[in-house]
Amino acid sequence: MTSDIGARQGASANAVEHHYDIGTEFYRLWLGPDLTYSCALWADGDDLDRAQQRKLDYLIEQARLTGTERILDIGCGWGSLMRAITDRHAQTRVTGLTLSRDQYRHVRAHAAERTDVRLQHWQDHRPDSPYDTIFCIGALEHFVRFGLSRRERTATYRAFFTYCHSMVRPGGGLVVQTIGKGNRPLDQNSITDVQFLADEIFPESDPPRLAELAHASEKLFEIRSVVNDRHHYATTCAEWLRRLRARRAEAKKLAGARVTEAYERYLEASIRQFEEEHLVLYRIALRRVGDAEAASE
Ligand SMILES: C[S@@+](CC[C@H](N)C(=O)[O-])C[C@H]1O[C@@H](n2cnc3c(N)ncnc32)[C@H](O)[C@@H]1O
Numbered sequence: 001m002t003s004d005i006g007a008r009q010g011a012s013a014n015a016v017e018h019h020y021d022i023g024t025e026f027y028r029l030w031l032g033p034d035l036t037y038s039c040a041l042w043a044d045g046d047d048l049d050r051a052q053q054r055k056l057d058y059l060i061e062q063a064r065l066t067g068t069e070r071i072l073d074i075g076c077g078w079g080s081l082m083r084a085i086t087d088r089h090a091q092t093r094v095t096g097l098t099l100s101r102d103q104y105r106h107v108r109a110h111a112a113e114r115t116d117v118r119l120q121h122w123q124d125h126r127p128d129s130p131y132d133t134i135f136c137i138g139a140l141e142h143f144v145r146f147g148l149s150r151r152e153r154t155a156t157y158r159a160f161f162t163y164c165h166s167m168v169r170p171g172g173g174l175v176v177q178t179i180g181k182g183n184r185p186l187d188q189n190s191i192t193d194v195q196f197l198a199d200e201i202f203p204e205s206d207p208p209r210l211a212e213l214a215h216a217s218e219k220l221f222e223i224r225s226v227v228n229d230r231h232h233y234a235t236t237c238a239e240w241l242r243r244l245r246a247r248r249a250e251a252k253k254l255a256g257a258r259v260t261e262a263y264e265r266y267l268e269a270s271i272r273q274f275e276e277e278h279l280v281l282y283r284i285a286l287r288r289v290g291d292a293e294a295a296s297e
Pocket residue numbers: 010011016020035036037038074075076077078079080081097098099100103120121122123136137138139142143
């Protein structure tokens with residue numbers, strides 16, 4: 001296993017733009033006004049907006065913020081977590097990283113106080129001093145390409161955890177939410193779905209296995225909790241699909257018929273993948289180890 005943080009095995013900026021830079025208004029139609037693009041956390045009676053707020057609250061709670069932290073959000077999307085943190089904690093400062101130009105422009109144009117956004121790969125981001133907490137929500141899925149060996153994949157995740165270890169203060173938190181590969185063998189329909197998702201929707205990307213993350217974070221981070229909420233992602237994708245279908249005519253005007261049809265197929269395939277346990281959804285809270293504070297807990 002290498003700790004070389006120079007190795008780049010994930011989605012290139014072009015591959016990220018292929019997915020995210022097809023128009024913020026197209027995404028707003030089905031993600032909703034907050035533009036949160038990751039699995040929500042559902043409770044009885046929730047609509048999508050409430051379930052996304054519940055998710056943001058949960059992730060922020062997992063970070064155990066005291067309210068004065070400097071925070072890094074790797075893969076900040078359109079900035080909903082950054083806004084949620086600064087709204088809830090009046091003295092926090094949050095830096096967000098994205099590889100999508102559309103997202104970068106959007107976050108800059110709607111900049112909340114005490115936030116800063118960079119169009120930057122995490123490997124290129126070198127702050128003057130370590131952060132207190134790092135979040136990485138729905139971005140780890142882009143850090144390795146489809147088709148790499150397990151050894152290469154684990155080495156790449158090791159590079160990510162090594163980076164986070166060096167960018168967060170001793171005892172600091174790392175909160176990750178990511179799709180993971182499930183344990184059910186793929187049938188022919190699922191293989192077709194996976195190939196479609198890899199070729200058309202998320203080029204140069206592939207989700208991790210839990211064992212790869214556990215192995216890659218060894219002696220760098222203590223894993224405090226792991227929750228698998230795959231049914232919550234099936235529900236989230238079903239709600240996104242319902243909204244996209246309800247606004248199909250507008251979607252076609254904004255992004256074209258081909259993209260709209262591909263996105264309906266992507267969301268249908270994703271619902272199946274989560275329901276059938278070919279994909280899972282991990283919410284993982286970690287804490288940097290190797291310091292006196294962690295040792296005394
Ligand atoms: C599915 S979106 C999730 C956005 C946001 N966290 C949310 O929950 O709404 C994935 C994000 O990861 C970012 N991303 C992917 N690879 C990245 C990399 N190597 N460095 C920084 N950001 C990256 C994308 O630009 C995008 O903002």
